[in-house]
Amino acid sequence: MFKLTFARKIMAAAACAAVLISPAQAAEKVYKLKLAETWPTNFGVFSEPARRMADLANKMSNGRLEIRIDTANKHKSAFGVFDMVRAGQYDMGHSASYYWKGKVPNTLYFTTMPFGMTATEQYGWFYYGGGMELMQKVYEPFNLMSFPGGNTGVQMGGWFQKEINTVEDLQGLKMRIPGFAGEVLAKLGANPTNIPPGELYTSLERRTIDALEWVGPSMDLRMGFHKIAPYYYTGWHEPGTELQFLVNKRTFDKLPGDLQEILKSAMRVAAYDMTVKSHHESGQNWATMKAEFPNVQVKSFPPEVLAALRKANDDLLAEHAANDELAKEILDSQAEYMGVVRQWTDIADRAYLNSFE
Amino acid sequence: MFKLTFARKIMAAAACAAVLISPAQAAEKVYKLKLAETWPTNFGVFSEPARRMADLANKMSNGRLEIRIDTANKHKSAFGVFDMVRAGQYDMGHSASYYWKGKVPNTLYFTTMPFGMTATEQYGWFYYGGGMELMQKVYEPFNLMSFPGGNTGVQMGGWFQKEINTVEDLQGLKMRIPGFAGEVLAKLGANPTNIPPGELYTSLERRTIDALEWVGPSMDLRMGFHKIAPYYYTGWHEPGTELQFLVNKRTFDKLPGDLQEILKSAMRVAAYDMTVKSHHESGQNWATMKAEFPNVQVKSFPPEVLAALRKANDDLLAEHAANDELAKEILDSQAEYMGVVRQWTDIADRAYLNSFE
The missing domain is CATH 3.40.190.170 (Bacterial extracellular solute-binding protein, family 7)
Known part of the structure; x- marks a missing residue:
């Protein structure tokens, strides 16, 4: 609606009453x-x-x-x-x-x-x-x-109060992680919860929750999580x-x-x-976080944990595809596209970034 | 110029001779x-x-x-x-x-x-x-x-007829690589040459040159280099x-x-x-290249070679900065920006891409 x-006043129209509406006036x-x-x-x-x-x-x-x-x-x-x-x-x-x-x-x-x-x-x-x-x-x-x-670019896996070394460490993990990624974690025994943004800081500080994901440094800096959680995990659940x-x-x-x-x-x-x-912004804010709290540790989930998460994800998506024809069409299209393009990303961006150090 | x-004919103006030029007409x-x-x-x-x-x-x-x-x-x-x-x-x-x-x-x-x-x-x-x-x-x-x-995204390091395992392998290497990257290679003893695009295929096939760089699969496929060179090196010289x-x-x-x-x-x-x-396009074309010539091998320069290239690059840029104040301002700005943002790229994109396999 x-x-x-x-x-604006159309000067031509004002000057001449009999005028048609011109394309210019329209x-x-x-x-x-x-x-x-x-x-x-x-x-x-x-x-x-x-x-x-x-x-x-x-x-x-x-x-x-x-x-x-x-x-x-x-x-x-x-x-x-x-x-x-x-x-x-x-x-x-x-x-x-x-x-x-x-x-x-x-x-x-x-x-x-x-x-x-x-x-x-x-x-x-x-x-x-x-x-x-x-x-x-x-x-x-x-x-x-x-x-x-x-x-947003690759979102970080979240702020954790404890390290995740095995799939067992996910058992009973209370984590603020909404949506589909929460379902994936739940399959591995975690307890995903949703908490209003205004209560997140206190919940993590008081360990009402063990972990939370938000976005990445671009949005996380203002939330202040880096002041109260020692581990910042790299992303898997929202890569773009x-x-x-x-x-x-x-x-x-x-x-x-x-x-x-x-x-x-x-x-x-x-x-x-x-x-x-x-x-x-993530670049700038990550530099600020590290300057303020140099002890924040960046961690990646071990391969075993990632493999379990990937399997849980695949299983859930297979259910989606089995239940809905259009879901299957979309998921097949994405999988096929990514199967091709990632091979290029790997020899281009990934190889280049890995050539440093 | x-x-x-x-x-178009301005209908209002045609209907009323005394009319002023309106903003609409302009x-x-x-x-x-x-x-x-x-x-x-x-x-x-x-x-x-x-x-x-x-x-x-x-x-x-x-x-x-x-x-x-x-x-x-x-x-x-x-x-x-x-x-x-x-x-x-x-x-x-x-x-x-x-x-x-x-x-x-x-x-x-x-x-x-x-x-x-x-x-x-x-x-x-x-x-x-x-x-x-x-x-x-x-x-x-x-x-x-x-x-x-x-x-173009990360450009590939080029098509090579022989493997590059040491800095010595660059000695006397005849490579089509124009511009600043050619200067970097020349510092390590390579012979960069420029050859018109239409003659590149034959030059590489007949080994008049040992190697060449073009762009990446998006532009390389039509050139056909994958049919005549066994090694496709990952990029260092034109990352974006x-x-x-x-x-x-x-x-x-x-x-x-x-x-x-x-x-x-x-x-x-x-x-x-x-x-x-x-x-x-690089994704699609790389898939085509591999399907047509499954023996093409993707290689990365060894760390020793990359370190030597990086040093030659740094030395050349230091000369540029010393000779020109604006060059120094630009190079400092780029170095400072990259120093900050790459730390984010590393824990975001690089960590994510490396979490596969």
């Missing part, structure tokens, strides 16, 4: 769109894509696209973004696809998957490997369009978390062609820019 | 720009950014930006792009900054450097680490603006080769503000898209 207004209409974010106000790099997109769209359209952004502090419905955009209460949303898995199970696969693709690999799948088409297939029935909305722009299809269809193109490019730049900015 | 024409002007590419016609992923950019700019501007692309087959001056855009003979160029090092030595640092940043790290430096400002400082005196133009859009500053300044924004975003999307597409 959006409103049409006139941006091009003066201002389209006011509203966007709902899942994020609260000032939520670090997560807050950037919507603002970057709105600013670019405004400048490129010479003011014909005005996009107002409401954070969750305003609309009070962080996880209602899907429904609000679907209903047309908002024209757009900025969120993450996997939040809708309880509502539409196949939305799970368009954010990131444990042991899955990195950001670059996944952009390749989206844009050149059929991913966008599959995502659209999932969102179409809901009058929604979904676009990449910025990537892509956020999401949602657009109400009816809103989009009513926009003139040039504004549709402007909107799409603005979202695309904003998404890519967040991906780069996340890496940048 | 660009021409102004009128895109917004109907079509700006016709010409872009010169360094690349020949149909040059794989290298040909994509200019076309993608021109198409996006045209659609977003509703036809007000028309950008004509001339390949090197047309303008016959692959390495004259800098001069032609500087002089206004072309409004834009698509090339690579390091091609101008003979003319303006400090342009060298804005493409890629041996043992330097990966694509994501370098985008971070450009956009959030001061890189764009330094690049502008180098190009400003020439009435030019320079923007990232798409990244960023191509370049050049814009004549006077052309840019004459564009209306909205078209300036459209042009910048179109270039930015086109650059990022090529980066993703390069990774995608």
Whole structure:
């Protein structure tokens, strides 16, 4: 739902009453769109894509696209973004696809998957490997369009109060880890819990929980976990978390062609820019963490633990694929794409990074 | 240099002779720009950014930006792009900054450097680490603006007829490797040569040269080197080769503000898209190479060889920094940025990729 207004007085029309509406005049209409974010106000790099997109769209359209952004502090419905955009209460949303898995199970696969693709690999799948088409297939029935909305890069495995040396160490582990990764851990005997962000620090400090995952240094620094947990584990569960722009299809269809193109490019730049900015911020923030708390230890799960996690993940995904034809189509597409592209990543990025030291 | 024409009949103006020129009418002007590419016609992923950019700019501007692309087959001056855009003979160029090092030595640092940043790290430096400002400082005196133009990702170290096991194996090695990386190799006794692309295959096949580097599977497949050389070495010399859009500053300044924004975003999307597409194509093409010639062996230079190459590189860069204040400023900025961000890349991307197998 959006409103049409006139941006400026059309001087030609004012001077000559009998004039027809010209294409130029039609091009003066201002389209006011509203966007709902899942994020609260000032939520670090997560807050950037919507603002970057709105600013670019405004400048490129010479003011014909005005996009107002409401954070969750305003609309009070962080996880209602899907429904609000679907209903047309908002024209757009900025969120993450996997939040809708309880509502539409196949939305799970368009954010990131444990042991899955990195950001670059996944952009390749989206844009050149059929991913966008599959995502659209999932969102179409809901009058929604979904676009990449910025990537966090590899998320860290989390902050731990104790070391994980064997699969047995996961038994009874109380860890804040929501969503699908929590299901994977639960298969190995861990107790995944969900705790409101505002209570996480105290819960970890008082050992109400043994561990938690958040994002990575880009978002973790402000949470202060490095002050109270000795171990920072490397990532396995969210190797390239892509956020999401949602657009109400009816809103989009009513926009003139040039504004549709402007909107799409603005979202695309904003998404890519967040991906780069996340890496940048994590670099800067990781340096700050180490300077403040040099004793933080980076650990990786031992191969045995990773193998068990991978098996649990594979088993869960096999269940998903067996139960739903479209899930199978998506998962097969991802597995096939990654099977090819990772072999290149290994001799390119991995070999290069490993050539140091 | 660009021409102004009128895109459409302005209906309002036709109906009322006394009418003033409205902003809407001004917004109907079509700006016709010409872009010169360094690349020949149909040059794989290298040909994509200019076309993608021109198409996006045209659609977003509703036809007000028309950008004509001339390949090197047309303008016959692959390495004259800098001069032609500087002089206004072309409004834009698509090339690579390091091609101008003979003319303006400090342009060298804005493409890629041996043992330097990966694509994501370098985008971070450009956009959030001061890189764009330094690049502008180098190009400003020439009435030019320079923007990232798409990244090849990690380039392979090249195709070799024999294994390189020691630094001594580099002695007298005849290798096609142009530019700064060739200088590094020459310091270790190799004989870098430059050979026209059309003669490379035969030269390598007949062992007129012992080795050559080109790009990576995205561009190497069509060259056919995998059919005649047994060893494909992993990369060290071009870890994130960023191509370049050049814009004549006077052309840019004459564009209306909205078209300036459209042009910048179109270039930015086109650059990022090529980066993703390069990774995608390399993945697909590497699979094809292995299927056709399963005996191709991927090798990495031994640590001793890498250490010698790194030292030669450091020595050369120290000379550059000692001779030129701006070179020192750029090299210091890159070294400092990479020193911070690589520590994150190591515990994020590198640790994740190494958790497989």
